[in-house]
Amino acid sequence: MADLTEGTGERVPTVVVDGVDIVYRVNGTGAGRGSATAALHRVLRRGKAGKASGVRRVHAVRGVSFVAHRGEAIGLIGTNGSGKSTLLKAIAGLLPVERGRVYTDGQPSLLGVNAALMNDLTGERNVHLGGLAMGMSRAQIKERYQEIVDFSGINEKGDFITLPMRTYSSGMAARLRFSIAAAKDHDVLLVDEALATGDRSFQKRSERRIRELRARAGTVFLVSHSNKSIRDTCERVLWLERGELRMDGPAEDVLKEYERFTGGPDRKAPRAKPAAGPDSTAQPDSAPSPAC
Ligand SMILES: Nc1ncnc2c1ncn2[C@@H]1O[C@H](COP(=O)(O)OP(=O)(O)O)[C@@H](O)[C@H]1O
Numbered sequence: 258m259a260d261l262t263e264g265t266g267e268r269v270p271t272v273v274v275d276g277v278d279i280v281y282r283v284n285g286t287g288a289g290r291g292s293a294t295a296a297l298h299r300v301l302r303r304g305k306a307g308k309a310s311g312v313r314r315v316h317a318v319r320g321v322s323f324v325a326h327r328g329e330a331i332g333l334i335g336t337n338g339s340g341k342s343t344l345l346k347a348i349a350g351l352l353p354v355e356r357g358r359v360y361t362d363g364q365p366s367l368l369g370v371n372a373a374l375m376n377d378l379t380g381e382r383n384v385h386l387g388g389l390a391m392g393m394s395r396a397q398i399k400e401r402y403q404e405i406v407d408f409s410g411i412n413e414k415g416d417f418i419t420l421p422m423r424t425y426s427s428g429m430a431a432r433l434r435f436s437i438a439a440a441k442d443h444d445v446l447l448v449d450e451a452l453a454t455g456d457r458s459f460q461k462r463s464e465r466r467i468r469e470l471r472a473r474a475g476t477v478f479l480v481s482h483s484n485k486s487i488r489d490t491c492e493r494v495l496w497l498e499r500g501e502l503r504m505d506g507p508a509e510d511v512l513k514e515y516e517r518f519t520g521g522p523d524r525k526a527p528r529a530k531p532a533a534g535p536d537s538t539a540q541p542d543s544a545p546s547p548a549c
């Protein structure tokens with residue numbers, strides 16, 4: 258087992274999130290504002306009536322603070338629209354924060370269904386490009402290539418790896434993304450709902466891999482619609498609701514409270530209250546959302 262304390266006896270922080278607020282600005286909102294004519298009027302009015310600009314603020318994360326340590330696997334839960342994906346993107350450095358700070362040790366890797374691969378290229382080319390983008394050498398990629406393809410299960414039903422990614426189902430593409438990202442050891446790995454894709458055996462393989470990454474002293478953040486995956490993988494859970502950190506503690510304690518809130522272990526959420534204003538972020542949590 259790796260020394261998680263670097264010999265000091267203290268746990269090593271890898272991610273520090275300090276009083277973070279994240280606000281999206283959405284242009285062209287409001288009745289009639291989406292039309293081309295309305296857009297033209299806005300341009301013509303620019304500078305005269307700032308208030309009528311049609312920019313809506315979505316306050317997605319509010320005053321969130323926590324410290325993650327090396328060797329921790331942390332589950333991130335909350336009903337749809339509670340800010341989980343937004344927070345992961347900010348940790349990955351892909352979104353600016355409005356207030357507060359995010360400090361990370363090394364470059365965190367965000368692994369999710371939105372991770373960029375090239376649709377017109379074959380799975381094989383994407384494995385190579387993805388590996389290079391993560392900083393692996395050509396020799397390392399070559400060495401791990403077969404393992405990545407086998408892990409993804411892409412070739413179980415034919416030679417799909419030599420076809421362009423646009424011929425893949427969304428599940429196949431997500432599995433390949435996960436397999437590429439999981440081929441490398443990451444200091445901080447952020448997994449957004451990738452485990453929801455794929456069959457049970459792929460999920461099992463992914464969970465095992467996350468445990469391995471963790472054992473090699475990385476820090477893993479996991480967003481999953483499956484409380485079971487979180488229970489099996491994480492010992493600590495952060496619960497976000499309407500952008501606020503509602504609870505941070507041992508997985509079982511937080512999940513128990515969360516399940517009480519949502520009405521059961523299958524994460525059926527209570528109906529969201531009506532929007533409280535333009536900054537309201539709550540949405541009902543029904544079926545797992547493909548967008549993350
Ligand atoms: N690109 C975006 N532009 C504007 N609002 C967004 C964007 N992405 C997410 N949001 C809003 O931010 C809030 C948090 O979303 P998100 O982080 O995706 O939640 P979760 O991952 O927990 O479902 C929601 O109200 C959502 O509508």
Ligand SMILES: [Mg+2]
Pocket residue numbers: 341342343548549
């Ligand atoms: Mg999400």
